Amino acid sequence: MPVGQLLQIGRAMTVKVIGGGLAGPEAAWQLARRGIEVELYEMRPARSTPAHQTSHFAELVCSNSLKSDSENTAPWLLKEEMRRAGSLLIEIARATAVPAGHALAVDRVIFAEKVTEAISQEPRIRVKREEVTEIDEANDITIIATGPLTSDALAAEIERLSISPGNPAARLYFYDSISPIVETDSIDSAKVYKAARYDKGDADYINCPMNAAEYNAFIDALLQAQSVDGHDWEKLNYFEACLPIEEIARRGRDTLRFGPMKPVGLADPRTGKWPYAVVQLRQENLRADSYNIVGFQNHLKFGEQARIFRMIPGLEKAQFLRYGQIHRNTYINAPALLRESLQMKHHPNVLFAGQISGVEGYVESIATGQLAGIHAAFLAQGEDPIPAPRETAFGSLVNYICHADPKDFQPANITFDLLQHLDEATRRRIRDKKERHRLVCQRALELLDEWIRQIGVPARISGTART
Numbered sequence: 001m002p003v004g005q006l007l008q009i010g011r012a013m014t015v016k017v018i019g020g021g022l023a024g025p026e027a028a029w030q031l032a033r034r035g036i037e038v039e040l041y042e043m044r045p046a047r048s049t050p051a052h053q054t055s056h057f058a059e060l061v062c063s064n065s066l067k068s069d070s071e072n073t074a075p076w077l078l079k080e081e082m083r084r085a086g087s088l089l090i091e092i093a094r095a096t097a098v099p100a101g102h103a104l105a106v107d108r109v110i111f112a113e114k115v116t117e118a119i120s121q122e123p124r125i126r127v128k129r130e131e132v133t134e135i136d137e138a139n140d141i142t143i144i145a146t147g148p149l150t151s152d153a154l155a156a157e158i159e160r161l162s163i164s165p166g167n168p169a170a171r172l173y174f175y176d177s178i179s180p181i182v183e184t185d186s187i188d189s190a191k192v193y194k195a196a197r198y199d200k201g202d203a204d205y206i207n208c209p210m211n212a213a214e215y216n217a218f219i220d221a222l223l224q225a226q227s228v229d230g231h232d233w234e235k236l237n238y239f240e241a242c243l244p245i246e247e248i249a250r251r252g253r254d255t256l257r258f259g260p261m262k263p264v265g266l267a268d269p270r271t272g273k274w275p276y277a278v279v280q281l282r283q284e285n286l287r288a289d290s291y292n293i294v295g296f297q298n299h300l301k302f303g304e305q306a307r308i309f310r311m312i313p314g315l316e317k318a319q320f321l322r323y324g325q326i327h328r329n330t331y332i333n334a335p336a337l338l339r340e341s342l343q344m345k346h347h348p349n350v351l352f353a354g355q356i357s358g359v360e361g362y363v364e365s366i367a368t369g370q371l372a373g374i375h376a377a378f379l380a381q382g383e384d385p386i387p388a389p390r391e392t393a394f395g396s397l398v399n400y401i402c403h404a405d406p407k408d409f410q411p412a413n414i415t416f417d418l419l420q421h422l423d424e425a426t427r428r429r430i431r432d433k434k435e436r437h438r439l440v441c442q443r444a445l446e447l448l449d450e451w452i453r454q455i456g457v458p459a460r461i462s463g464t465a466r467t
């Protein structure tokens with residue numbers, strides 16, 4: 001039986017979207033703009049998560065970066081596909097962008113306010129500020145977009161839905177961390193400098209240079225620093241791309257100099273040379289009154305963070321607006337549970353989106369929210385969803401979460417590794433990596449445009465009619 005016919009209904013039914021983070025509002029808006037009534041559930045402010053600080057939708061809980069915006073990179077391709085397919089959040093991100101070199105970064109406060117406003121003004125979305133603890137998989141079409149910090153009661157309910165004969169691997173956990181933010185006024189401008197790596201693009205980052213003695217003293221202090229909970233530490237299973245800085249330091253004295261503190265291409269204008277190591281700060285908001293310490297997510301006690309990060313040249317008197325933290329990350333075993341329409345294999349009325357679906361990152365979360373919204377709109381109208389082509393970034397992300405090894409499933413960001421390679425003859429003919437990437441993106445966008453002709457695009461926020 002076609003999936004879309006599971007619900008025998010005369011008219012489109014209301015779809016429940018759970019989670020008002022990044023994926024949920026995008027999904028709700030896609031549904032509403034396709035004529036579907038939506039109930040959007042968000043438990044904040046009555047109940048918050050360890051990372052959220054406001055009751056706004058689309059709160060960015062750590063960095064304010066939506067990754068690279070350089071043409072023909074994989075994160076750019078995903079954002080471009082989202083834009084063409086009519087993403088609300090990408091449009092708002094562009095409208096609230098702050099300078100960040102080749103990246104798309106936003107003013108997190110204005111971004112969240114604008115998303116909240118757009119959702120509140122959408123007549124087909126009813127917002128319900130309550131915690132959801134039960135799913136009616138037989139009678140409701142539901143998108144679960146409750147993120148890495150899904151409440152415990154709902155996590156137990158997801159476990160119930162996930163366990164089926166021969167499929168006991170219900171859910172996994174891992175942990176990652178958030179990076180600290182400092183007040184701009186507290187940075188010693190005489191010791192730092194602005195520069196773009198290899199002078200490419202605008203000099204948006206503040207660089208704090210270190211000589212060898214300063215770097216070694218900093219590493220010694222990091223290695224001796226006290227973590228929040230030494231007991232839990234041993235049990236943590238970090239996501240490799242988001243390691244706490246002290247964990248990176250433990251892997252070797254120079255590991256940080258080849259990672260987040262890499263000095264290459266960042267010549268200090270006072271010496272004309274690359275320093276021994278560099279700590280980079282990225283602008284947080286449009287007012288530019290705060291900067292985050294790039295890649296400095298950590299698991300140290302707050303007092304230890306203040307003491308050790310003030311050893312960084314230029315940050316001796318830093319005022320911290322937020323310290324780094326460790327947090328839980330909950331995600332389902334997507335390869336065992338999901339089909340390419342983001343529906344559960346055993347409960348096709350239930351779809352997953354966002355970080356909990358097994359993708360990693362803000363943009364990837366919004367992207368899966370967009371897809372789940374589009375697919376659920378088809379379901380609500382009694383039709384079969386049309387998955388995005390495999391060659392697109394959308395399709396590649398979904399292909400990964402549906403077909404990775406379920407035994408050792410790890411969430412992933414969008415990268416060229418996930419995209420389908422060019423055929424062998426073309427690969428042999430074209431040796432230049434940049435040119436290959438350009439061709440992969442070109443192919444993706446051509447196929448995307450065909451898919452969009454099938455699924456339609458909702459009116460833009462500023463918008464006129466459907467295109």
Ligand SMILES: Cc1cc2nc3c(=O)[nH]c(=O)nc-3n(C[C@H](O)[C@H](O)[C@H](O)COP(=O)(O)OP(=O)(O)OC[C@H]3O[C@@H](n4cnc5c(N)ncnc54)[C@H](O)[C@@H]3O)c2cc1C
Nearest residue numbers: 019021022023043062063132146147151354355361362365
């Ligand atoms: C601390 C932290 C730092 C991160 N840093 C970055 C980063 O710097 N860059 C990056 O790209 N990604 C980062 N991520 C990963 C990921 O991109 C974000 O978590 C992103 O917000 C995920 O979007 P989402 O919509 O899936 O979940 P969320 O944005 O977390 O939204 C889920 C929403 O569901 C609500 N909710 C939970 N349970 C219930 C319930 N039972 N009923 C009703 N509502 C519920 C929550 O309150 C929340 O508002 C980070 C994640 C965490 C936790």
